[in-house]
Structures are given as structure tokens and as C-alpha cells.
Amino acid sequence: METFWFVAVALMLAVYIVLDGFDFGTGIIYMFVAQTDEERRLTLNAIGPVWNGNEVWLLAGGGLLFFAFPKAYASGFSGFYLALILVLWLLMLRGIAIELRSHLDHPLWRPLWDVTFSVSSLLLAVVFGAAIGNLVRGVPLNAEGYFHTPFWTSFLPGPEPGILDLYTVSTGILSATVLSIHGAYYLAMKTEGDLYQRAHRFAKVGGWVLIPIILLNLLSLKNVQPILSANYSAYPIGYTIPLAAAVALGLMLYFGQKGRDTAAFFASCLFILAGIGITAWGYYPNLLISTTNQSYNLTIYNSATSAYGLQVGLIWFGIGFPLVLAYTIFMYRSFWGKVTPASLHESY
Amino acid sequence: METALFYDRLQFAFTITFHYLFPQLTMGLALLILYLKSRALWTNDEHFNNAARFWIKIFALSFAFGVVTGIPMEFQFGTNWAKFSELTGGVIGQTLAMEGLFAFFLESSFLGFLLFGEKKFGPRVHWMASLMLFLGSWLSGYFIMATNAWMQHPVAYTVAEDGIFHLTSLWGLLTNSWLVWQYAHNMTAAVATGSFVMAGVGAFYFLSNRHTDYAKTFLRTGVTAGAIASLLLVFPTGHENAKQVFEHQPVTGAAFEGLFQTERGAGMVLVGQPNMETLTIDNPITIPWGLSLLVYDELWAEVKGLDAFPRDEWPDNIPLLYYSYHIMAGLGTIFIAIMVPAMLLLWHGKLFKTKLVLWGILLITPFPYIATTAGWMTAELGRQPWLVYGLLRTSEGISPLVHSGNVLFTLIGFVGMYFLLGILFLFMFAETVSHGPEPQNAGGDAPVVHSPY
Structure with missing residues (x-):
């Protein structure tokens, strides 16, 4: 039962990163690829009907974590206090920038929000990447299962690390690179000219730049967090996930070269899903790894709510999740296809 | 620790008060937009479609601000109230997770259809999108109220030895008796906000002689819904809420009313200032027997005063609680005094000739926001000093390792950020209103409305 909810939470967050990831990526490259005002409006229209729904996956994933593993939610959210509040402010600025930018036609108004949108997207991609890096590296949990970590200490992983150290910054850069390529394929799929x-x-x-960054991360991973490999040694079937990631990456590069952007975008989706799958497979059954003492780790067993709570959750999750999938698929199908200059004038 | 608790409370109070300015408008407007879209579908009259489009724009604006200020609410349970989350997550995590799954997705998906889909999918789908949006936003309100109702009046739980609350019945949590009247009262208040704003914009247009046709529609819809909502706010929903407070949180009820001593035939204080030194009300203007009659339907019924309860169970800011309650109740009375005569004038066809009442409708527009804020302060200050009433104290809920300096830092940041957001919202709102509901014709016959992005 705990395992089911571990998978559910991981899945919700993985879908979040795939979906909101492409609009972060679109934001990162926005200033460079969209140069005229019309191009910028087209870009925003490419994500316009879906970005808000994408963000809901974060809320729903967070909600599931809160419900199923309250202890891990409490410990993780309070431990990363400043970083999470920073994420909130960035999400706010970014959302407001998207919504307000085109409402006013003034030579100062639009550039202001363009830069806000782009910079907040970039920082969010880096911060979310660093967040995954923090989970992998571990945090200084105490015996009560709480921790508090500053933004930085010595920039080196160790028993008392900061949120930003060499490793987590490198995962942040990886995440920003992956997502900007992801966003670029999404935009290529949605636009013309x-x-x-x-x-x-x-x-x-970008696809070629990505490869050395991935290799660097894989090499440092073994030194930063050796316990992730335990599940792979115990259940070698898990090796199919990195294999899938490698295949997806290969397909993305291949389709990209062939100019088949839709296929490349889907390969990129699969690559991100598999990337998170690699982490989740190694991480299970932990929810937070301690850098101070392995017995302080928060796992799905010592963080879960009661058996009744987990079981009764299946009822509404069983109804709600298919509905969510249905809305999401329906939304994407409805707004499928390229956005064109003409489409800017037909919202009603 | 003391100051961290203070800043944690202030930050949550500040962020949720600011956040709730937006959902109360969107939940209220969702109902009114559904009405306008239904009229449009029924009569095939383009006038109602244009009217709906205008309000969908306002809705979308308020919704966007509601979303961005809403995300911090879910985060703050974990960031600032970690101990509370750890102990009660097994119960309120259910309703919060359900809100995400059932309400947020519904709202965000169908808002897309409402904004982008009219031309592409036709009037029926567009009407359906407005229905779904209404359902989504009211469902969202329901799950949040279920969460709050459990904190006010905990049901369907057991407490384990380690202090952790465990849910014993999901059904019990969702059908908490406290929830019925609290939800009804809150949603009626949201309808009041939505309809007062609609009527206020109508009055503004009408008095400034612009968009007169639309002004009349907004006034008719807003005044009718506003008058009905104002009446329902007092009776039965407000009355029943007060009764359940006196039944389950008698010390809170006594603090609402500023009743320091237990009395038979207790009077109801209309105006007066609670003096916490002498534990009396200064300068009171009182309705004799009013309180006994209101709570127990009997002139000589005994009402327990604050003296009947140990001091450490008193709400910790009695004057503020007292004023919040009185501001809420006082404004509720003023709403009836303006909207009900306006509705009667409307029925007799005289509203559009009575400038004084139209001015009243225009000027009252911001006050439902104040009344709703005061109402929520009444509920939340009244719950103190508990997070979970009678079971978990507020001081026991904060994050153990987040120190006061950190919280003050983020509190200052939120104040700055929300100041900016507030200015932007008012600016965009004024911009949309000054644009007006008329469709622009770009040379041809077909109305052209630009993409919002």
C-alpha cells in the first residue's frame, strides 16, 4: 500500500516536470528564439491554454505527498524553507508575467514582463533540478526527522551540506539544459516560419551539449550517493530504466536531426520520465535520505499515515486520477496543432 | 520560539487574507457567468454572450491572481506549520489532496476552454465549460471548508500515543455537521462579493452614461443576486453559524459578543470597546435580552460569559475578534439596507431613475471584501488558541527548525510581493472596466477579440 502511494506521488511529480517542464523550457529560450512581438505572442499562445493546468500537477503531487506521507512533507518543506518560498515567488512572478504581458501595448510594459518570464523560468528550472540533487545527495536529518539547511555552506557535499553545492548546482544545470531542449522541441512542434x-x-x-553534462552528472552521482545503486544490484530488472532513458535520448537526437519535431518532443518526454524513474527506482523506499545517520532516513514506512487513510485514499484516487487524465488528454487534443498569427485574433 | 510563532501566524494570516480576496470573487462570478451563459444559450441573444465574455475576462484576471497566491497556501502547511502537518496530515491531507485532484484540474482545464474555445467548439461546449468552471470552483471551496471545519470541530479521528491524528471515516470528515452551515455561509458571501461587484460595475457604467444596455443587465443580475445573498447571509446561514459556535465553542461565542460575565437575559452589544484591564465593555450600546433571545430563542436563557472558562482557553486576541465579528455583522446589516430596497425598486421599474440608490450600489462595491475578511478573522481568531479545536494548540504546530529570522524575511518578502500584485490587479481591473463590454468591430461585422496572450 505504501509502495502504491510512493509510485503515485512520484508519477504525479514526474508528469509535472514533463508538462510544466516544456513551458519552463519555452520560457528559457523565449528571449532568443522569439524576437518580434508577434513571435512572442505566438510563443505565449503555444503554452497559454495549458500552462496553468500543468502547474496543477505540482499542487496535486504535493497534496498527495501531504496526505500519504505527512511526516516527509512536513520535514522536507520546512527543511527547505527559504528555497521553497523562493520557488513560490518565482512561480508568482512567472504566472503574472504570462497573464499580464499582452494586455497592454506599451514599449516598456511588454519587455519588462518578457524578461521576468524568461528569468523566472530559468531560475525555476535550475531550482527544481537542484531540489532533485538535494534529495539524491541527502539532507542533515536529525533524530526527530527534521532538518534545516542554509542555501550554501562550503559548496561541497558532506554531513552538513547547503542547498547549493557543486553537485546540486550541476543537477540544476542539467535540469535547465534538459528542459530548454524539451521546450524548444515543444515550440518547434507548435510553430511555423x-x-x-x-x-x-x-x-x-542543445541535444549535443546535453551529452557531456549528463555524463558528468552520472560520474559524480556514484560518489555523492552510493546507496542508490543498492536497488539496482538487488533487482537488476531496474537497469531497463536507464536503458530506456538512453534509447529515448538517442531517439530524440535522431528525430531532431531528421526534423521530426513532434517525435523528438515525445522522445524528450520519455527521456525525462525515465530520468526521474532512474532516481525513484534507486531511492525507494526512502523519501528523504539523511547525511548524518542512515537510521534517520525518512522512508515510506515511517512517514506514512494510517492504513485506513491510505486505503480510503484509493477510492477517490481511483475516481479522480482517470478524470484528471481525461481532462488533460482532452485539453491537449483540443488545442493540438500549430498556433498561427491568425489564431491570435480568434479567442472568441 | 515566541517570535517565530508570532511571525508564522502573521504570515499565514496575511497570505491567506490576501489570497482569499480573489477566490471569493471568482466563486461568486462563476455562478453569475453560468446564469448569463444560460440566458445566452436559451434566448440566442448575443447581448448576454457579450455580457458573459466581459465577466469571463474579469474572472480570468481574478483567477490568475487567485492561483498564484493560492500555491503558497498549500506550501505553507509544510514550510511554516510542519508539526501541524505531521500530526494532522493523515486527516486534512485527504481533503487537500482531493481538492487538487477533483477541483483544480477541473477549473484550470475548463478555464482554457472558456477563454480560447468559444469559436472553435461552439456555444454548447462553451456553456458546458462555464458549468464545469462553476462546479470546479465551488468544489474547491467545499474541500477547503471541509479542512477548516475539521479544525473548528474535529470529527472522525483518533489520536495515537505519539500525538498523531488518524482518520477513522472519510465520509464522516466530508459530512462534518459543522461544515453544512459554514459552507453555506461562505458560499453565500462569495455570491455577495460577485454580485456586488457586478452591480457596482453596472452602476458605474450607468451613472457615467456608458454601455447603458450592459449596465442594466449587470445591475438587474447583480442587484437581484446581491439582495438574495445578503438576506441569506444573515438568516439562516449566519444565524445557524453563530448558534453552532455557542454550542461547540461557547468561549468563542462569548468573546464574539464581548460577554465577560455569565448572565441570564444577556444583552447584545451593538457598539462598545472591550476593555481587557477591567474585563468590561466601555461605552456600550446594548439591546436588552438580545443575546439570550438570539442564541437560545428565550429571553431569560443563561449565556455563559468568558468568566465561565479558564483563561488559557480564551481566544488570545479578544478585542480584535470582537471587532471582526461586529464589523462582519454590521456590514451584513448595511448590505440588506441597500440591496433589498434596490431590488424592490428594480421590481417596480424605478431603479434606473433613482440615482441615490445607484450611487449607494457603486460605493458599497468594496465592502463585501471587508465583510468576508472580517468574517474569516472571526472564524480563525475565534478558533484560537487552538489549531485543532480543544486538541492541538497553535503554539504546538509550527516548524521546529525554522527560526524567526527566516520567517520575518519571508514575511517581508510576501508583503512586498503582494503589494505589487495588488497594484497590478487594480490596474488591470480598471483597464478592463474602462475597455467595457462592447465587442470591437475591426472594420467587418464579426466581433474581433484578441487572444489574452
């Missing part, structure tokens, strides 16, 4: 050309070129070149 010059905008399409630039997004496509960005994604194609």
Missing part, C-alpha cells in the same frame, strides 16, 4: 526555425536549431544543437 522563423520562430520554428530558431526553436528547431536550438533544440538540435
Whole structure:
């Protein structure tokens, strides 16, 4: 039962990163690939009907974590206090920038929100990547299962690390790179003309830059957190996940070269899902790993709510999750296809 | 620790008060937009479609601000109230997770259809999107109220030895007796906000002689819904809420009313200032027997005063609680005094000739926000000093390792950020209102409305 909810929470957050990831990525490359006002409006329209729904996956994933593993939610959210509040402020600025930017036609108004949108997207991608890095590296949990960690200490992983150290910054850079390529393929899939050309070129070149960054991360991973490999040694079937990630990455590069952007985008989705799957497989059954003492780790067993709570949750999750999938698929199908300059004038 | 608790409370109070300015408008408007879309579908009259489109724009604006200020609410349970989350997550995590799964997805998906889908999918789908949006936003309110109702009046739980609350019945949690009247009262208040704003914008247009046709529609809809909501706010929903407070939280009820001593035939204080030194009300204007009659339907019924309860169970800010309650109740009375005569004038076809009442409707527009805020302060200050009434004290709920300096830092940040957001919202609202509900014709016959992005 605990395992089911571990998978459910991981899945919700993985879908969140895939979906909101492409609109973060779109935001990161926005200033470079979309140069005229019309191109910028087209870009925002490409994510306009869906970005808000994408963000709901974060809320729903957080809600599930709160319900199923209250202790881990409490410990993790209070431990990363400043970083999470920073995420909130960035999410706010970004949301407001998207919503307000095109409402007013003034030469100062639009550039202001353009930069806000782009910078907040970049920082969010880095921070979410660093967050995963923090989970992997571990945090200084005490015997009560709480921790408090500052933004930085010595920039080196150790028993008393900061939120930002060499390892987590490198996962942040990895995340920003992956998501900007992801966003570029999404934009290429949704647009035409010059905008399409630039997004496509960005994604194609970016794909090759990605490979050394991934290798660097994989190499440091073994030193930073050796316990992740235990599940792989015990259940070698898990090795299919990194294999799937490698295949997805290969397909993404291949389709990118062939100019098949839709296929490349889906390969990128699969690559991100598999990437999170790699972490989740190694991480199970932990929810937070302690850097001070392995017996302080928060696991799905010592953090879970009562058996009744977990079971009764199945009822509403069983009804709600298919509904959520249905809305999401329906939404994406309805707004499928390229956004064109004409579509800017037909919202009603 | 003391100061961390203070800043934690202030930050939550500040962020949730600011947040709730937006959902109360969207939940109220969702109902009114559904009405306008239904009229449009029924009569095939483009006038109602234009009217609906205008309010959908306002709705979307308020919704966007509601979303961005709403995310911090869920986060803060964990960031600032970790101990509370750890202990009660097994209960209130249920309703909060259900809100995400059932309400948020519904709202955010169908708002997309409402904004982008009219031309593409036709009037029926567009009407259905407005229905779904109404359902989503009211369902969201329901799950949040279920969470709050459990904190006010805990049901369906057991407490384990380690202090952790465990749910014993999901059904019991969702059908908490406290929830019925609290939800009804809160949603009626949201309808009041939505309809007062609609009527206020109508009055503004009408008095400034612009968009007169639309002004009349907004006034008719807003005044009718506003008058009905104002009446329902007092009776039965407000009355029943007060009764359940006196039944389950008698010390809170006594603090609402500023009743320091237990009395038979207790009077109801209309105006007066609670003096915490002498434990009396200064300068009271009182309705004799009013309180006994209101709570127990009997002139000589005994009402327990604050003296009947140990001091460490008194709400910790009695004057503020007292004023919140009186501001809420006083404004509720003023709403009836303006909206009910306005509705009667409307029925007799005289509203559009009575400038004084139209001015009243215009000027009262911001006050439902104040009344609703005061109402929530009444509920939440009244719950003190408990997080979970009678079971878990507020001081026991904060994050153990988040120190006061950190919380003050983020509190200052939130104040700055929300100041900016508030200015932007008012600016965009004024911009949308000054634009007006008329469709722009770009040379041709078909109305052209630009994409919001």
C-alpha cells in the first residue's frame, strides 16, 4: 500500500516536470528564439491554454505527498524553507508575467514582463533540478526527522551540506539544459516560419551539449550517493530504466536531426520520465535520505499515515486520477496543432 | 520560539487574507457567468454572450491572481506549520489532496476552454465549460471548508500515543455537521462579493452614461443576486453559524459578543470597546435580552460569559475578534439596507431613475471584501488558541527548525510581493472596466477579440 502511494506521488511529480517542464523550457529560450512581438505572442499562445493546468500537477503531487506521507512533507518543506518560498515567488512572478504581458501595448510594459518570464523560468528550472540533487545527495536529518539547511555552506557535499553545492548546482544545470531542449522541441512542434526555425536549431544543437553534462552528472552521482545503486544490484530488472532513458535520448537526437519535431518532443518526454524513474527506482523506499545517520532516513514506512487513510485514499484516487487524465488528454487534443498569427485574433 | 510563532501566524494570516480576496470573487462570478451563459444559450441573444465574455475576462484576471497566491497556501502547511502537518496530515491531507485532484484540474482545464474555445467548439461546449468552471470552483471551496471545519470541530479521528491524528471515516470528515452551515455561509458571501461587484460595475457604467444596455443587465443580475445573498447571509446561514459556535465553542461565542460575565437575559452589544484591564465593555450600546433571545430563542436563557472558562482557553486576541465579528455583522446589516430596497425598486421599474440608490450600489462595491475578511478573522481568531479545536494548540504546530529570522524575511518578502500584485490587479481591473463590454468591430461585422496572450 505504501509502495502504491510512493509510485503515485512520484508519477504525479514526474508528469509535472514533463508538462510544466516544456513551458519552463519555452520560457528559457523565449528571449532568443522569439524576437518580434508577434513571435512572442505566438510563443505565449503555444503554452497559454495549458500552462496553468500543468502547474496543477505540482499542487496535486504535493497534496498527495501531504496526505500519504505527512511526516516527509512536513520535514522536507520546512527543511527547505527559504528555497521553497523562493520557488513560490518565482512561480508568482512567472504566472503574472504570462497573464499580464499582452494586455497592454506599451514599449516598456511588454519587455519588462518578457524578461521576468524568461528569468523566472530559468531560475525555476535550475531550482527544481537542484531540489532533485538535494534529495539524491541527502539532507542533515536529525533524530526527530527534521532538518534545516542554509542555501550554501562550503559548496561541497558532506554531513552538513547547503542547498547549493557543486553537485546540486550541476543537477540544476542539467535540469535547465534538459528542459530548454524539451521546450524548444515543444515550440518547434507548435510553430511555423522563423520562430520554428530558431526553436528547431536550438533544440538540435542543445541535444549535443546535453551529452557531456549528463555524463558528468552520472560520474559524480556514484560518489555523492552510493546507496542508490543498492536497488539496482538487488533487482537488476531496474537497469531497463536507464536503458530506456538512453534509447529515448538517442531517439530524440535522431528525430531532431531528421526534423521530426513532434517525435523528438515525445522522445524528450520519455527521456525525462525515465530520468526521474532512474532516481525513484534507486531511492525507494526512502523519501528523504539523511547525511548524518542512515537510521534517520525518512522512508515510506515511517512517514506514512494510517492504513485506513491510505486505503480510503484509493477510492477517490481511483475516481479522480482517470478524470484528471481525461481532462488533460482532452485539453491537449483540443488545442493540438500549430498556433498561427491568425489564431491570435480568434479567442472568441 | 515566541517570535517565530508570532511571525508564522502573521504570515499565514496575511497570505491567506490576501489570497482569499480573489477566490471569493471568482466563486461568486462563476455562478453569475453560468446564469448569463444560460440566458445566452436559451434566448440566442448575443447581448448576454457579450455580457458573459466581459465577466469571463474579469474572472480570468481574478483567477490568475487567485492561483498564484493560492500555491503558497498549500506550501505553507509544510514550510511554516510542519508539526501541524505531521500530526494532522493523515486527516486534512485527504481533503487537500482531493481538492487538487477533483477541483483544480477541473477549473484550470475548463478555464482554457472558456477563454480560447468559444469559436472553435461552439456555444454548447462553451456553456458546458462555464458549468464545469462553476462546479470546479465551488468544489474547491467545499474541500477547503471541509479542512477548516475539521479544525473548528474535529470529527472522525483518533489520536495515537505519539500525538498523531488518524482518520477513522472519510465520509464522516466530508459530512462534518459543522461544515453544512459554514459552507453555506461562505458560499453565500462569495455570491455577495460577485454580485456586488457586478452591480457596482453596472452602476458605474450607468451613472457615467456608458454601455447603458450592459449596465442594466449587470445591475438587474447583480442587484437581484446581491439582495438574495445578503438576506441569506444573515438568516439562516449566519444565524445557524453563530448558534453552532455557542454550542461547540461557547468561549468563542462569548468573546464574539464581548460577554465577560455569565448572565441570564444577556444583552447584545451593538457598539462598545472591550476593555481587557477591567474585563468590561466601555461605552456600550446594548439591546436588552438580545443575546439570550438570539442564541437560545428565550429571553431569560443563561449565556455563559468568558468568566465561565479558564483563561488559557480564551481566544488570545479578544478585542480584535470582537471587532471582526461586529464589523462582519454590521456590514451584513448595511448590505440588506441597500440591496433589498434596490431590488424592490428594480421590481417596480424605478431603479434606473433613482440615482441615490445607484450611487449607494457603486460605493458599497468594496465592502463585501471587508465583510468576508472580517468574517474569516472571526472564524480563525475565534478558533484560537487552538489549531485543532480543544486538541492541538497553535503554539504546538509550527516548524521546529525554522527560526524567526527566516520567517520575518519571508514575511517581508510576501508583503512586498503582494503589494505589487495588488497594484497590478487594480490596474488591470480598471483597464478592463474602462475597455467595457462592447465587442470591437475591426472594420467587418464579426466581433474581433484578441487572444489574452
